[in-house]
Amino acid sequence: MVSPIPINVKKIWEKWNLRGFVLLSLSLQTALILGAPFRKRSPNLFVTFVIWSSYLLADWAANFAIGLIANSQGDNPFVRAPNNNGDFNSDLLAFWAPFLLLHLGGPDTITAFALEDNTLWLRHLFGLVFQVIAAFYVFIQSFPKNKLWLPTVLLFVAGIIKYAERTRALYKASLDNFKESMLKKPDPGPNYAKLMEEYSSKKDAKLPTHIELTAERSKESRTTTYVVDVGDMENNIALVRHAFHFFNIFKGLIVDLIFSFHERFESREFFHDRNAEDAFKLVAIELNFMYEALFTKVVVVHSKWGYICRAISFSAVCTALVCFQKIEKHDFHGFDVGITYTLLFGALALDSIAVFMLIFSDWTVAAVRKSCQNSCLANMLKRYITLKQSRWFVTENANPCLEWCRQLLFRRWYESVSIFNLIHYSLKECPKLSPNIFDYIFKAYINVIYLLGLKDLRDKIKYRTSKPLEKELWKFIFAQLKSKSMLADDPETARRISSARGDWILQDSEWNNSEDCRKLLSYVVDVEYDQSILLWHIATEFCYNLDSNDPKYKVLIDSTDPKDKAVLTKIEHCKTLSDYMVYLLVMQPTMMSSVAGIGQIRFRDTCAEAIKFFSRRELGPEVNQKDACDRILEVNTDVQPVDVKGDRSKSVLFDACILAKQLKSMDKKKWDLMCEVWVELLAYAAGHCRANDHAQLLSKGGELVTFVWLVMAHFGIGEQFQINEGHARAKLIVGK
Numbered sequence: 001m002v003s004p005i006p007i008n009v010k011k012i013w014e015k016w017n018l019r020g021f022v023l024l025s026l027s028l029q030t031a032l033i034l035g036a037p038f039r040k041r042s043p044n045l046f047v048t049f050v051i052w053s054s055y056l057l058a059d060w061a062a063n064f065a066i067g068l069i070a071n072s073q074g075d076n077p078f079v080r081a082p083n084n085n086g087d088f089n090s091d092l093l094a095f096w097a098p099f100l101l102l103h104l105g106g107p108d109t110i111t112a113f114a115l116e117d118n119t120l121w122l123r124h125l126f127g128l129v130f131q132v133i134a135a136f137y138v139f140i141q142s143f144p145k146n147k148l149w150l151p152t153v154l155l156f157v158a159g160i161i162k163y164a165e166r167t168r169a170l171y172k173a174s175l176d177n178f179k180e181s182m183l184k185k186p187d188p189g190p191n192y193a194k195l196m197e198e199y200s201s202k203k204d205a206k207l208p209t210h211i212e213l214t215a216e217r218s219k220e221s222r223t224t225t226y227v228v229d230v231g232d233m234e235n236n237i238a239l240v241r242h243a244f245h246f247f248n249i250f251k252g253l254i255v256d257l258i259f260s261f262h263e264r265f266e267s268r269e270f271f272h273d274r275n276a277e278d279a280f281k282l283v284a285i286e287l288n289f290m291y292e293a294l295f296t297k298v299v300v301v302h303s304k305w306g307y308i309c310r311a312i313s314f315s316a317v318c319t320a321l322v323c324f325q326k327i328e329k330h331d332f333h334g335f336d337v338g339i340t341y342t343l344l345f346g347a348l349a350l351d352s353i354a355v356f357m358l359i360f361s362d363w364t365v366a367a368v369r370k371s372c373q374n375s376c377l378a379n380m381l382k383r384y385i386t387l388k389q390s391r392w393f394v395t396e397n398a399n400p401c402l403e404w405c406r407q408l409l410f411r412r413w414y415e416s417v418s419i420f421n422l423i424h425y426s427l428k429e430c431p432k433l434s435p436n437i438f439d440y441i442f443k444a445y446i447n448v449i450y451l452l453g454l455k456d457l458r459d460k461i462k463y464r465t466s467k468p469l470e471k472e473l474w475k476f477i478f479a480q481l482k483s484k485s486m487l488a489d490d491p492e493t494a495r496r497i498s499s500a501r502g503d504w505i506l507q508d509s510e511w512n513n514s515e516d517c518r519k520l521l522s523y524v525v526d527v528e529y530d531q532s533i534l535l536w537h538i539a540t541e542f543c544y545n546l547d548s549n550d551p552k553y554k555v556l557i558d559s560t561d562p563k564d565k566a567v568l569t570k571i572e573h574c575k576t577l578s579d580y581m582v583y584l585l586v587m588q589p590t591m592m593s594s595v596a597g598i599g600q601i602r603f604r605d606t607c608a609e610a611i612k613f614f615s616r617r618e619l620g621p622e623v624n625q626k627d628a629c630d631r632i633l634e635v636n637t638d639v640q641p642v643d644v645k646g647d648r649s650k651s652v653l654f655d656a657c658i659l660a661k662q663l664k665s666m667d668k669k670k671w672d673l674m675c676e677v678w679v680e681l682l683a684y685a686a687g688h689c690r691a692n693d694h695a696q697l698l699s700k701g702g703e704l705v706t707f708v709w710l711v712m713a714h715f716g717i718g719e720q721f722q723i724n725e726g727h728a729r730a731k732l733i734v735g736k
Contacts, residue, residue: 018072019339021065022096025103026346028058033107033350040291041414043701045461055113062103066131069093069100069138092336094142095324097135098155099343102317104131105162108297108354111169115294115696121170128163135159147327151320158316158347161309169297175692178294179255202734212731226266233278236385237368237378243285244366246270250713251290253720254695264716268485271714276478277471280390283710288362288412291698302363314355317347360384388412392471414701416466417473419579420586422534422603423541425463426610427628428621460587469704473573477708480679485715498718501529501684502536502677517673523659524677530592530599531652533581533681534606538656540578540674542633543663545626547571570671577678584685584705591693591705595685602650609651632657682708687718 031054039051072093104127112118139152146152171177195211202209226245232238249263271279292298300306321344329337358364365381372378387410394403432439449458484504488494497504502524506517524532548571559565585592585599592599610632614620619628632653641654663670686694686709694706712718 018065018068018093018096019336021061021068022099022339022343025058025061025065025100026343028054028061029103029107029350030346032058033109033353036107036110036296039699040288040701041408041411043414043418043466045457048700051110052113055110058106059104062100063131066097066100066134066138069097070134089332089336090142091146091148092332092340094139094146095148095152095155095340096343097138098152098159099347101131101135101159102155102162102347104128104166105159105164106166106297107350108301108357110295111166111297112173112295114699115175115692118170118174118294119176121167121174124163124167124170128160128167131163132156132160148324151323151327154316154320154323158313158320161313165297165300165306165309169300172299173294175255179252179257182252182255182257207734209734212733226270228270228273233274233281235373236382236389237365237373238370239278239281240285240362240365240385241368242270243282244289244362246282246714247286247289250286250710251293253710253713254290254294254691256691256720258720267714268716271711272482272485276475277392279478279711279714280392280474280707283707283714284390284412285362286710287698287702287706290695292361292363294695295699298361298363301358302361302367310355310358314351317344317351320344321348390415391468414466415469416701417469417576417580417704418464418466418583418587419576420464420583421541421579422538422582422607423610423628424625425459426607427614427619427623427625428463429607430611430614430620432620432622456587464583464587467576470572470576472569473576476573476675477679477682478711480676481683481708481711481715481717485717488715488717494717495719498683498687498712500680501532502680505673505676505680519662520659520673528597529681529684530585530596530602531650533585533596533599534602534652535656535659536674536677536681537578537582538606538653539660539663540574540678542629542657542660543670543674544571544575545629546633546664549626567668567671570675574671574674574678577675577682580704581678581681581685584703588697588703591689591697592685594690594693595688598650602652605649605651606653609649609653613653633660637661683712683717687712 032051035047035051035054038047135156139146139149139156143149172181199209199211228242229238232242246267249259249267252259274282301310324340324344332340360381362385365385368375368378368381387406390411391403391407431443446455449455484497488497503521506521506524523535527535582603585596586603589596589600613632614623614628617631619631635654635657637654637658640658641651645651663674666673682705686705689705689709694703694709697703697706713720
């Protein structure tokens with residue numbers, strides 16, 4: 001039978017496959033160490049795909065190359081005595097094998113692509129054992145005439161260290177072990193049995209005995225043990241040190257640990273004294289610590305044994321390079337020698353980058369003592385940390401090109417808000433009024449997308465946009481959370497505030513005096529959370545389009561009155577938060593699944609009704625969004641939609657229309673109210689989403705909701721503070 005693969009192709013494959021895969025493995029390692037940090041700076045799907053594919057291919061390429069090397073030993077005609085005909089040399093094959101162990105160890109910047117990868121640490125441990133055996137088998141096969149045995153052994157040491165580091169990092173970051181490492185020693189409490197035995201013996205002896213209890217210290221008598229020096233918030237090193245202190249306490253949030261009253265009190269006191277900008281800096285650094293602890297090698301490397309192992313590994317690679325340089329290489333093919341030098345210099349370059357990242361990292365900065373803050377290293381670290389600051393704190397005369405490079409290469413987080421709009425989506429999904437041949441082709445393409453189950457991915461690519469997180473919006477959110485935390489003196493009130501999703505604002509504030517606001521309660525109290533988000537989102541969109549085209553609104557734009565500017569700011573805050581919350585509901589379903597109920601069904605039904613409505617009135621993708629909103633608001637809504645349609649369809653389009661009409665009657669006051677309602681809806685999502693979902697988002701650019709989640713924890717708002725008192729103080733008193 002004739003082979004489908006030509007002989008020449010087979011020969012090329014047999015001659016170059018190993019060389020190609022070794023170089024591919026090195027290229028993937030380079031791409032990962034340089035590219036992995038970008039995933040926390042951007043949720044861009046292309047960036048995520050490149051890193052994800054590199055992460056998967058890196059292990060596969062290294063494993064496949066080791067298999068090729070092992071298979072090439074023995075009777076393979078392409079492994080013969082040393083020659084210059086382009087065939088492999090067994091000594092070089094044995095020398096290349098430990099390089100692949102180095103590659104399997106992976107770069108410092110990524111050990112896990114997702115949290116689930118950390119649970120596979122045992123698989124990596126077995127992989128370490130078997131890959132070392134395979135590489136050692138290749139090494140043994142090259143004896144007794146292997147003149148590269150010394151550099152090969154050195155690289156074996158470096159490769160095993162690197163692979164062991166990765167396995168150890170995965171082990172420590174797996175949620176079970178992460179939680180175990182944070183658990184304190186078991187606390188049996190005061191010796192109750194001994195006290196009661198003494199009490200009983202005194203009673204039996206007819207002695208006047210009683211137990212005197214000393215009450216726990218009151219809140220007013222507690223003193224803050226964590227001291228902040230004057231000027232610390234302007235000192236980058238001190239800022240990182242404070243963030244590291246609270247990271248070590250609140251990293252337990254990831255695994256749902258509870259906190260004591262002292263930790264809560266200390267954190268509340270600290271953050272109550274901070275302004276919104278300082279809090280943002282601290283939380284950004286703290287989340288960076290969380291990201292690196294879960295997805296990189298940093299915890300393993302930043303330890304005494306980590307430093308020792310890294311020094312041994314780096315020294316071994318350097319020594320191997322020197323040894324290979326001094327060995328006579330006339331028996332080796334010139335191209336293979338070039339590949340070997342590429343591997344050696346590549347390993348040195350990757351290790352040098354890792355050492356640079358090791359020195360210039362937040363973990364190193366946090367380890368700098370107060371007494372050493374004026375040292376040369378500290379001054380270098382200060383300047384480097386300045387490169388990581390938010391764009392909010394950049395001077396006005398900064399060079400735009402350099403600033404763009406700084407944000408691209410050094411910033412910690414994405415610092416933007418992803419948005420998605422239901423009305424815009426429904427309009428764009430409507431069929432065109434005058435279709436042409438291309439529209440029919442596009443319709444067929446959509447059907448294929450539906451068939452393949454890729455519609456959600458296509459919608460995310462096409463309809464998700466983003467806008468920078470404005471400082472004023474963060475200040476408003478922070479002020480709202482701070483004012484609520486002032487009331488959260490006891491755990492019960494804190495739980496009640498964290499469970500509010502609009503009702504706290506409408507019931508327990510000055511808004512309660514308004515009859516209009518009391519009517520709005522049913523749109524947060526009597527509906528599910530996901531339904532409330534969609535109702536308020538569509539109503540916000542209606543109000544926004546009405547006001548943005550109102551002559552009064554145009555007067556506000558041209559006004560220089562601070563009050564008018566404040567109204568404009570509130571309108572933009574509402575619009576941003578509204579679109580952001582629907583983005584979370586629709587495009588982050590795994591995160592919102594614990595709170596959103598049937599949000600996906602309700603969203604699709606609402607979109608279907610909107611598309612049906614627009615199509616019947618000949619409103620297509622080219623129609624202005626304001627006109628579409630006006631047409632919906634023209635519909636008579638004297639009768640509740642559920643009374644006409646029943647509840648089979650979960651659409652809330654015209655329920656939101658009724659809500660918008662009620663809000664419209666409040667004039668400018670409605671924007672103040674809606675802003676506060678949206679912050680409460682955001683805070684509810686932040687506090688009730690699963691903690692590991694927040695952690696997962698850290699590897700995708702970070703989200704505003706995660707920043708809010710951590711700030712709420714620092715303010716003591718939530719259900720994780722359940723240790724209200726310390727040990728009781730009981731004394732056995734025996735009368736005379």
